[in-house]
Amino acid sequence: MQATRKIIHVDMDAFFAAVEQRDDPKLKGKPVIVGGLPNSRGVVATCSYEARKYGIHSAMPSSIAKRKCPHAIFIKTNMEKYRAVSKQIMQIFLSFTDLVEPLALDEAYLDVTENKVGINSATLIAKQIKKRIFAETKLTASAGVSYNKFLAKVASGYQKPNGLTVVTPENADAFIDNIPIGDFFGVGKVTEEKFLQLGVKNGKDLRQLSEETLIREFQERGRTLYQNVRGVDERRVNPNRKRKSLGKETTLRENISNIHDMLPIIERLSENVSERLQAQQLVGKCIVVKVKFADFSQRTRRMTLDNYTNDKTTIFHYAEKLLHEFNLEDQSVRLLGVTTTELASAQTSRRKKANIKVYEQLKLF
Ligand SMILES: [Mg+2]
Known part of the structure; x- marks a missing residue:
């Protein structure tokens, strides 16, 4: 039997929206939506707690969010800015332990069983992390403290915002x-x-x-x-986790057979994949679309690009092409998925930016 581990999951509160509210005092206390603008076909990336009161949540089409809260303030996603804040937060984590596994720009698991500050109590460490995040970024985070990843993650979401929830083996x-x-x-x-x-x-x-x-x-x-459900989750906190692929799929509420009804879903999935790639500073070279039919049989089609990308327009562009290649012709579909594979680090692939520009030019013509 190994000794009980001490795991913390830290998750920033309404991250993108909180950064925008911090930087523009006029936005404080207001329903703020970061993501696609309401007249676009984009979706909500993050919204402030004031906006959540209107039933708005991430991944909701921005046009619907606008209908739910007409006076909401829409702001375009500014990944550069969020990435800079994310770096600050990750530095804080690393000052406590090297076992940091980022899940997104604003979220990470930390294993503090052994730590650099010589504090035995993970709860105390979580408190210090929250305090330092606030001191250095003026933003709040919620933390979950437990003895495995599953419980730590559920716990961090338990008392948002600015929460701290501890789940011990005794009260699990x-x-x-x-x-x-x-x-x-x-x-x-x-x-x-x-x-x-x-x-x-x-x-x-x-x-x-x-x-x-x-x-x-x-x-x-x-x-x-x-x-x-028995409090068992042996997954390690892995600071070097290398993804082989990154994707998102969704089972449809009702089967659909019209390709025009599938496209907005493929677009949302592409956007989700793009955002997660960017958050983890990854780019992919191969786009895969998966279709599962009403009889549960499934097919995939893939396309390898000339260059790496994590741009949502590019991913959607090729995913749409692939969807057309299925020749669906009134077949009833129950699940759609978009995945990128052949991943590489965005930093070592500086060509990425140039590619996106070329693509945007192509689109203009
Ligand atoms: Mg968050």
Whole structure:
């Protein structure tokens, strides 16, 4: 048996929107939406807590957000600025431990079992991290402290904003009992509905299901759920995690057969992939589109580009091409996915910027 680990998950509160509110006092206390402008086909990247009161959330089309809150202030995403703040935050993390695994610009796991400041209490370290983030960036973060990644991550989202939640081995079962089923790792909207139909609303209900049932219904994900609901998650905090691919797929609420109805979804997926690539300073060379049909059979089509990219317009452009290549002709589709593979670091691929410019020129003509 290994000793109990001490894991912290730190997540900045409404990161992009909070940075904009910090830099422009006129935006304080107002519904601020960072992402696509309302007259575009873009989506919300992050919105302020004031905007969330209107039911606005990230990945929602900006046009819908505008309808929900007509007086919201829309701001274009300024990745350069957020990346600079992200660097400051990551430096703070690294002053406590080298075991930092960033998940996004504003989010990371830290393993502080052994740490550089000689503090035994992970809770105390989390407090110091939050304090330093505020002192150096004037921004708030929420932290979750626990003995594995799963619990630390759920805990950081538990009392947002500016929260600190600690889940010890002693209080873990009580904490897990109350986790909504949709907050478990790997449970998306469709899986959540399936669970709700089975009468499983939270961790307490989930723990009643046998491992066999979970694996039968949800395959490998079911095994993970069986472990997580018992407070087990052995995944290491890996500072050198190298991604081989990065993608996003979505099961449709209803099957669709019209390619014109699929395109906005492909666009949203492309945007999500682009944002995550940029957040992790990655670029990809190969674009893959996956289609799963009503009978659960699936097909993928891929295209290798001449150059690396993480630009959303470029990814969408090729994903759209690939979708047309399927010749779907009224076939009923239940899932769509966009993935980039052959990833490289954006820093070592400075050609990236030039490529995007060329592409934008092409589009003008
Ligand atoms: Mg965040």
